[in-house]
Amino acid sequence: MRARRPQVGVVLTAQHRAGRLAFAREHQDWQIRHWLPVLFTDESRFTLSTCDRRDRVWRRRGEHSAACNILQHDRFGGGSVMVWGGISLGGRTALHVLARGSLIAIRYRDEILRPLVRPYAGAVGPGFLLMQDNARPHVAGVCQQFLQEEGIDARDWPARSPDLNPIEHI
Template identity: 95%
Template sequence: MKAGSHWARDRRDRVWRCRGECSAACNILQHDRFGGGSVMVWGGISLGGRTALHVLARGSLTAIRYRDEILRPLVRPYAGAVSPGFLLMQDNARPHVAGVCQQFLQDEGTDAMDWPARSPDLNPIEHIWDIMSRSIHQRHVAPQTVQELADALVQVWEEIPQETIRHLIRSMPRRFREVIQARGGHTHY
């Protein structure tokens, strides 16, 4: 299981185009945005399901918040429901690797996968975040407030087909092989 993303509403224009296609004016989608704001979310995925998308209240995600708002109420019950062989996949963000969180996982008997630094392309949840971002940006009416953005993210999360999640998770061995063949270099993932 893996997740966590930060969604910002800024004043930048987004350009969506196919690989090799230039930044033609017809590909630029402009939005009038309010003065900013962001939404931080966390969600977990597995072959058999997903957690609810958790929208974190304002403020930074500290190790204590991660333990108390994510690990304890979301990961622990999900791990118990999945199987005794549950393995948590999380990146090396400071709150994830902090001693208080590592101790909590150890006390709970939850194993966490070792994860290489700077390797988001290997993580299937990053592709889920990309799917969600594209879905939000393709809406006819863009979210105008932080609450509308949070609501839209929850809706998009729930609409992602489980088969898409399974496909991304099952692609991990191929991703790892390609990274090894590229000796840690870039891959098409």
């Protein structure tokens, strides 16, 4: 046996498990035709400078200070960038880089829903379904109101269930 880092998972309460089970049961009989108009979306933050101390080097005795064995990093971090994207069986959205600042509901509506999701929904046509997680900007009133006004159906997603969303694996 060899020492390994443990897998990391989310903490699930009984309520989380019930929500996941209900979602799975609701969609267990869906066929490809049901999934065709579904757009799975998510945003991710990428660190521009790694300093998580998980990198490893292979070295021989006496090579401790060799330049190839020194991982350089900025003590104060190197910043990060947040990107948003969507995938479906029939295509994908453009990858949108969220420059500076946090994602708030107004930005989500103005930078993502209006210019990216609405045209995609129009191209898919009737039956379009938006799958997004339960992040605060997504479920905020201004975003829900916008989706309702545009006639875009957004599916409720079970809390703490990123593994059920295929975009999480991309």
